[in-house]
Amino acid sequence: MKKIVLIIMVFLGVAACKTNPFTGQKVLNFYPNSQIFPTAFAQYDQFLGENKVITGTDDAKMITKTGQRIAAAAERWLTANGYPGYLKDYKWEYNLVNDETVNAWCMPGGKIVFYTGILPICKGETGVAVVMGHEVAHALADHGAQRMSAGTLQQLGAVAGNVVIQDEQKRHIFNQAYGIGSQVGVMLPFSRSHETEADRIGLQIMAIAGYNPDEAAELWKRMQANSGGSAPPEFLSTHPSNETRIANLTEWAPLARQEAAKFGVTSFQ
Numbered sequence: 063m064k065k066i067v068l069i070i071m072v073f074l075g076v077a078a079c080k081t082n083p084f085t086g087q088k089v090l091n092f093y094p095n096s097q098i099f100p101t102a103f104a105q106y107d108q109f110l111g112e113n114k115v116i117t118g119t120d121d122a123k124m125i126t127k128t129g130q131r132i133a134a135a136a137e138r139w140l141t142a143n144g145y146p147g148y149l150k151d152y153k154w155e156y157n158l159v160n161d162e163t164v165n166a167w168c169m170p171g172g173k174i175v176f177y178t179g180i181l182p183i184c185k186g187e188t189g190v191a192v193v194m195g196h197e198v199a200h201a202l203a204d205h206g207a208q209r210m211s212a213g214t215l216q217q218l219g220a221v222a223g224n225v226v227i228q229d230e231q232k233r234h235i236f237n238q239a240y241g242i243g244s245q246v247g248v249m250l251p252f253s254r255s256h257e258t259e260a261d262r263i264g265l266q267i268m269a270i271a272g273y274n275p276d277e278a279a280e281l282w283k284r285m286q287a288n289s290g291g292s293a294p295p296e297f298l299s300t301h302p303s304n305e306t307r308i309a310n311l312t313e314w315a316p317l318a319r320q321e322a323a324k325f326g327v328t329s330f331q
């Protein structure tokens with residue numbers, strides 16, 4: 063039986079590598095959108111049902127507007143780079159939730175939540191675009207799905223013989239990978255490499271959407287000043303350190319402008 067598990071693990075590992083359009087690298091991900099999105103959408107709706115969603119205010123409208131611009135920019139970039147239809151199963155949604163937690167997240171398929179607690183640090187639409195770009199980048203690059211894949215391999219290894227991943231198990235793995243429960247503000251931190259990747263992709267997308275990429279470093283300076291040493295959950299990774307992150311974003315901002323120029327975007331707000 064052990065042998066069978068091993069064979070399946072190897073099969074999954076080989077057959078299920080997917081190319082990340084943003085880096086061109088192959089990554090372990092054997093969960094197609096069709097398997098993850100329904101779970102994500104259900105979790106998202108459940109979350110909204112259990113939390114206070116703000117609608118109709120200027121802030122709520124700003125979240126929606128910024129999200130739409132970021133999503134449109136992502137679509138343009140993906141189409142221009144040979145990935146038309148990459149977002150076809152996405153069902154974008156942008157919600158503002160009344161909670162003091164300094165956080166925001168994007169679940170697979172474009173399901174976004176901003177907490178009111180992060181708005182003072184965003185200091186307006188461009189700051190929101192920085193965070194939005196970063197969170198959307200995690201989703202576009204399938205970071206959660208990669209973590210699910212890794213988690214599944216671990217489970218397969220742990221539960222020898224139980225080679226069929228049941229729905230219940232899949233949900234469990236999903237929750238482990240995303241950490242979204244009914245509890246507000248709980249989103250597991252991503253790994254250092256995923257954080258850095260999301261920063262870089264997010265910066266490009268925000269620039270293509272017409273937002274000033276120089277603001278990204280400024281936002282993280284405010285985040286650092288606010289956190290007093292402890293970062294909010296999604297950004298919890300003490301790695302990359304705020305210093306590294308700010309240095310990276312400062313270095314990459316001109317590159318993001320160059321990328322935006324390819325799309326005819328040369329002025330930024």
Ligand SMILES: [Zn+2]
Pocket residue numbers: 196197200252256257260296297
């Ligand atoms: Zn992140």
